[in-house]
Amino acid sequence: MRSGGGYFSQNDxxxxxxxxxxxxxxxxxxxxxxxxxDTLKDLKPNxxxxxxxxxxxxxxxxxxxxxxx
Numbered sequence: 001m002r003s004g005g006g007y008f009s010q011n012d013x014x015x016x017x018x019x020x021x022x023x024x025x026x027x028x029x030x031x032x033x034x035x036x037x038d039t040l041k042d043l044k045p046n047x048x049x050x051x052x053x054x055x056x057x058x059x060x061x062x063x064x065x066x067x068x069x
Contacts, residue, residue, distance in 0.1 A: 019045055 019025055025043040032038070032053045040057065043049065050059040 014048070 022045070024045065026041065028040045028043060030038045030040070030051060034053065036053050038051065038053065038056060040049075040051070046063045046065075048061040048063065049057050052058050
């Protein structure tokens with residue numbers, strides 16, 4: 001992940017990835033710049049997870065269901 005941006009701008013610092021029709025993420029490994037490896041298991045989709053190095057998940061927000069047209 002990279003932060004920063006241009007003149008009067010900032011890039012989103014969140015890491016976003018899709019899992020298709022999967023019902024959960026079975027295993028997610030985060031390798032921090034320090035070399036620390038954090039392992040998270042059984043993550044539910046459509047959520048924003050806040051993760052701190054060596055602490056794991058510190059907060060979770062659930063996204064509302066998408067509105068269908």
